[in-house]
Amino acid sequence: MSRRVVVITAVHAPSAHFLPDAYASLREQELPGGWDWHWLIQEDGRSDEAAPHVPDDPRVTFRQGRPGGPGTARTLALAHADGEYVKVLDADDQLPAGALARDLAALEGDPTIGWATSRALDLLPDGSTAGFDGDPAQGPIERGAVREFWSANNYRAQVHPATLFARRDLVLALGGWMALPASEDTGLLLALNSVSRGWFTAETGLLYRKWPGQATGQAAHVDPAERDARMTVVEARARALSDLGWGSPAAG
Template structure:
């Protein structure tokens, strides 16, 4: 039976936020025949998430050594069994129907290797704020995201944390990139140079804005570190494009002949 894996790194989760993330996964209605697993990987070994979440066979939890968010995502990727991999941070919320939309695109269009969605900022008072620079919905040509990113001050036209990606492509690229705070950009940008993507019309994620989030810390925007990681992501994408010049348009099949 085809499976989509939602993978979530966890470190010192806020109970109410983790429960909202859980409820957003469990509320998803999937296309007929599909199943979902929620693969939670703790950045550490406290088992804190298990003390918060109800017993549920959909939830697959594991602990590990402290190593940061990129390593933790990749350990979750290693444990994930689905041919499609959906990212979800432990303080964010999936909107209704987003997994079905991801599956429908990736199951029907073999050229598309990843999808993203509009993201709404979720403010502490419960209100949401939309972005005003989303691209038109539909297929995204190879190279478009990369060229926009590097010609617009390293600002992406789509939100990388909303990505759903075929597992073989994610693995071939080394998973989430080992850079502080931009590991999701480090996966999306090289994926975008060697494959078609897709942008949904409907919002797919509520991105929680709160003082405890990693991107709210001042160090996330330290000029030297930010410049170094942007430079490395750009070099990675350029190198991938040079090494894989004939990959665009090739279908990355699933491990078990799935989507």
């Protein structure tokens, strides 16, 4: 039986029309012999707008649920994750060639690594891409390094949480994504870094689409009071995990 990477995608009606692009990028991924992928698409809500964009492929599973934000949708999908590893892919993003194989190689090659991230490029409306300075060097990321950088740089991590690839059991042990209206993926990233070493790949592992309907582009996302609350609880959770001294078997 093949071993499996589970790709988890939260989708809501406004972003559903991007699913075919995400699927095309996933279909182009090549994994080592004995491995395959399973794409779990979880709609955040129950509409009639997402299902028509779901590809007809036995490797793709589509479910719906009560609306609760992307973190809730991803965590619901996690209940059906039937592989050793979990990869995040937002509905409006795309995976460059080789992204899954590089993530898999990092974790299969070092049992002390619990999660991986990679370079992300913004995918602009005109089809061009843009990066940003500040990526770390390729290689291991030690425990606590992401929170330390994030706290010192106005709550901006040096690695992108939308590129996460992690051991499924470790994500489950941490409770999945945080129950926040935004920054839920940053919360998981910092929690993972509090209990386990990670890995950064310098090759581009994600095309992060920028478009007018993007949730992170809305005014509510930068409301100061809510942002302060999100950052406070994200940091407190990560610090508590670190202070407890708990580490995963992949903690290093």
